[in-house]
Amino acid sequence: MISTAPLPATLTRKHIEAAIATLQPVHQVMIRLLFLQYMEPTQDDITFMARERAEPNERAGGYGATRFGNAPVPRRQMTVVPKEWIDAIELKVRQYRAQVCGQRLRFDLQVGFMTDYSDGLRSELEAMETLLRTECGSAPETLADLRAQAKLAPVSYALRKLAARAEKQEIEEADYLRERLSIECQAHIRRLDRFKKIFDRTVLERHAFEMTSLSDEHLAMIWGIAKGPLMARRVKAVERFASALATTMKGGLNEEAVAAAVNAGLGKRLAGGSKNDGISSKPLVIPDDPWSRALQALADEPVAPFTPKPCDHDGGGKTLVAKMRNFTGYRLGEEEEIKLWDRTVQCLHCLTLLRTAQQESGTIGLAADEVLARVKTRTAMPRKEAAEPVASQSPAPPEEKTQDLEEILRPFIGTDAGQKGASTW
Secondary structure (H helix, E strand, O other): OOOOEOOOOOOOHHHHHHHHHOOOHHHHHHHHHHOOOOOOOOHHHHHHHHHOOOOOOOOOOOOOOEOOOOOEOOHHHOOOOOHHHHHHHHHHHHHHHHHHHHHHHHHHHHHHHHHHHHHHHHHHHHHHHHHHHHOOOOOHHHHHHHHHHHHHOOHHHHHHHHHHHHHOOOOOHHHHHHHHHHHHHHHHHHHHHHHHHHHHHHHHHHHHHHOOEOOHHHHHHHHOOOHHHHHHHHHHHHHHHHHHHHHHOOOEOOHHHHHHHHHHHHOOEOEOEOOOOOOOOOOOOOOOOHHHHHHHHHHOOOOOOOOOOOOOHHHHOHHHHHHHHHHHOOOOOHHHHHHHHHHHOOOHHHHHHHHHHHHHOOOOOOOHHHHHHHHHHHHOOOOOOOOOOHHHOOOOOOOOOOOOHHHHOHHHHOOOOOOOOOOOO
16 A cells, blocks of 8 residues: 555546645646646746746846846846746747647547447448358358458459459359458458557557656756756655645545655656656556546546647648548558558548548448448449440540449559559658
């Protein structure tokens, strides 16, 4: 046991803010900066930091601006803080808060997208297996072989070969349906396995990020003072906050509990700190110290609305949107899908577009019969329209050409690496 009287199980933002309110101003500023993911410093905090702002041409611990050429005025005795100092602090606070809040939103968008995407994959996979059993007469052993061979199956090549056979009318409609369902079934199995690994890693990264705080380097950039005094202030602020939180929640802490809270407050930091812990493959265990519990309580709250800055990827045109729609509708080739995902997760704006496209695609929360009808329509063998009498035909414009079957299946097949004219983003 690290506490003589453990904190109650219910810890809320109200308790945390009440504990912060009892601290000295310098400690309030420090705690709100360490909780920058979840809290925004007040105007009093910014003014307090501006009073201690170190100008490049000043000595550390020196004096602030002079008044009308008279003797220098100590910063802590300044009644009027220069507006440019306040503006500089506000700018740094906004920049860092946008970064950490944007990273939280990025993780939430990834987890939300992959959760709905995987659920849709499982529903479609069940529908495909149902169609293979009922309409194609596939035995359970055949379905088991499909699953076992999915990892090494040449999906893109098989789809391209199937399209060529159908174009030449070398395959019956029933055989086409069976082969098409088999190929897409294996592609979905691979997608599920791939996104399961990505999902697990993303959840670990999100949990680790939620338990981090700004490093001393970042704090120094915001506050405008040297890193040396920040460490002592950080330790003292976390120690006072842990004690105040225990008092607010009518609990008690011994020295071991306070030390655990201080270690947690000094431990995991954002990039730039001397103790930037890596992401392991093991689930993150949340310690039972007051600092970690406060962070976890704040992390459980949803991310505040955040409008990402527009980007210039793909010119923001229709090509990118079309790829995203094919992605969310499971109609994108494996290589294109991997490429699009790897680039999308690096851009918050693109990730927001992808999540929006998924929510507007109509693939979330479909009933089993709706999924079955959707899969059956998509995998049916395309039919060529019967030619009309010559007299009634009107000449088509030269640029309008009928797409062959391979072009129809292009989103599923994708483009081979190194192929001339392969799409880029």
